[in-house]
Amino acid sequence: MQMKKTMKMSMVALALAGVAGQTQAQLSVDAELPEYTPVAGISGNLNSIGSDTLNNLMLMWAEGFRAIYPNVNIQIQGAGSSTAPAALIDGTAQIGPMSRPMTGSEIDRFEARYGYAPTEVRVGIDALAVFVHRDNPIEGLNLQQIDSIFSSTYRLGGSPILNWGQAGLSGDWANRPISLYGRNSVSGTYGLFKNIALGGGDFDDARYQEQPGSSTVVQSITADRFGIGYSGIGYGTSGVRAIAVGPGDSEELFEPTPENCISGDYPLARFLMVYVNKNPREPMDRLTYEFIRFINSRQGQEVVVRDGFFPLPALVAEETMEKLK
Numbered sequence: 024m025q026m027k028k029t030m031k032m033s034m035v036a037l038a039l040a041g042v043a044g045q046t047q048a049q050l051s052v053d054a055e056l057p058e059y060t061p062v063a064g065i066s067g068n069l070n071s072i073g074s075d076t077l078n079n080l081m082l083m084w085a086e087g088f089r090a091i092y093p094n095v096n097i098q099i100q101g102a103g104s105s106t107a108p109a110a111l112i113d114g115t116a117q118i119g120p121m122s123r124p125m126t127g128s129e130i131d132r133f134e135a136r137y138g139y140a141p142t143e144v145r146v147g148i149d150a151l152a153v154f155v156h157r158d159n160p161i162e163g164l165n166l167q168q169i170d171s172i173f174s175s176t177y178r179l180g181g182s183p184i185l186n187w188g189q190a191g192l193s194g195d196w197a198n199r200p201i202s203l204y205g206r207n208s209v210s211g212t213y214g215l216f217k218n219i220a221l222g223g224g225d226f227d228d229a230r231y232q233e234q235p236g237s238s239t240v241v242q243s244i245t246a247d248r249f250g251i252g253y254s255g256i257g258y259g260t261s262g263v264r265a266i267a268v269g270p271g272d273s274e275e276l277f278e279p280t281p282e283n284c285i286s287g288d289y290p291l292a293r294f295l296m297v298y299v300n301k302n303p304r305e306p307m308d309r310l311t312y313e314f315i316r317f318i319n320s321r322q323g324q325e326v327v328v329r330d331g332f333f334p335l336p337a338l339v340a341e342e343t344m345e346k347l348k
Contacts, residue, residue: 050333052325052327052334053335053337055336055338056319056321056324056334056337057337058320058321058322059316061091062309062313065309065313066094067095067096068095068097068098069085069095069096069098069117069118069314070117071085071097071099071120072099072106072119073100073102073103073118073121074104074107074210075101075235075236075237076104076122076149076210076211076212076295077146078099078101078120079257079330080120080146080257080326080327080332081120083326084323085097087317087326088314088317091317101120104120104123104210104211104214105208105210107119107298108129111133111298112132112133112136114300117308118297118298118299118314120295122149122211122215123211123212123293124143125143125298141301142299142347144296144299144343144346145294145295145335145339145343146295146297146319146327147324147332147333147335148284148285148294148333149293150255150265150279150283150291150293150333151216151219151254151256151291151293153251153253154241154253154254154263154265155251155263156248156249156264157263158248159192159264160192160196161191162276164269164276165274166271166272167180167181167271168181168190170222172201173220173226174221174225174226175224175228176221179221179272180272184201185200186198186199186200186201187201196249200249201249201250201251202232202249203226204232204243204244204250205232205234205240205252205253205254206233207235212237212253212254212255216291219291237255238258240254241258241262244263245262255332256332257330268289268290270290279291279292285333295332299347301347307348312347315347319335319340319343320340324340
């Protein structure tokens with residue numbers, strides 16, 4: 024419930040920007056987003072280390088940016104969000120994609136090195152989707168049920184759910200054991216799901232099958248008719264289906280649509296972000312600045328839509344660029 028309230032407050036500006044009424048089929052970028060206009064003299068090397076969830080986005084943004092600036096070389100590693108802070112601190116990356124906010128300890132380590140905090144840049148909106156096999160008839164689950172399926176601690180007040188009958192299915196599904204798939208602990212997606220859907224509790228390690236990437240989570244569920252797992256909604260395929268999710272033990276369920284993410288009704292909504300090293304007393308280096316400006320342009324946010332995520336409103340993109348001046 025706390026996450027829902029937090030998301031509602033942080034999404035107010037998005038609703039005011041006029042995107043709340045869009046459905047995924049109608050989704051388009053905010054017409055007020057600026058077109059990206061090239062500038063002279065941009066070249067060099069840009070390194071990105073961090074989130075697997077953002078890996079496809081980073082590759083697509085890099086391709087678009089290099090089409091404009093062929094003298095730029097961009098290297099991208101997507102091992103997980105937890106690798107981003109260390110890369111920024113060590114200076115091995117200028118861009119640190121993360122699917123969760125930095126923790127207090129990560130920020131403290133950065134500040135100990137540089138004397139100021141890293142700068143958070145919001146780059147898109149994601150529904151952390153709960154996927155089942157496409158043949159699975161279940162309509163949705165609330166967070167208490169999800170905790171009862173995935174965890175060994177049941178902090179949201181439920182009791183163990185080990186088969187699909189206990190989750191509400193009948194017939195051939197009733198006695199089928201539920202297979203669990205998800206990310207590994209280096210992933211920001213893992214951390215967010217653990218904190219919200221498990222109430223900070225522990226996964227059922229005897230049943231939970233860690234996967235190295237979001238795409239492998241989806242592939243595993245596609246191959247397992249009785250599987251369930253989670254990843255960013257942009258990784259959905261025809262072999263799986265994202266189910267509705269409700270807060271707490273509520274009977275009201277919400278589809279992972281842009282409207283429900285923006286309103287805060289979908290309890291697993293999140294911003295996607297990158298972190299950068301921006302000294303508040305100095306101008307940002309031109310290459311990194313122009314790459315962020317491209318991401319927050321109309322062209323950059325069209326990439327977000329193509330990759331299956333939800334684009335930022337112009338107001339959020341404008342606030343971001345103001346921070347980087």
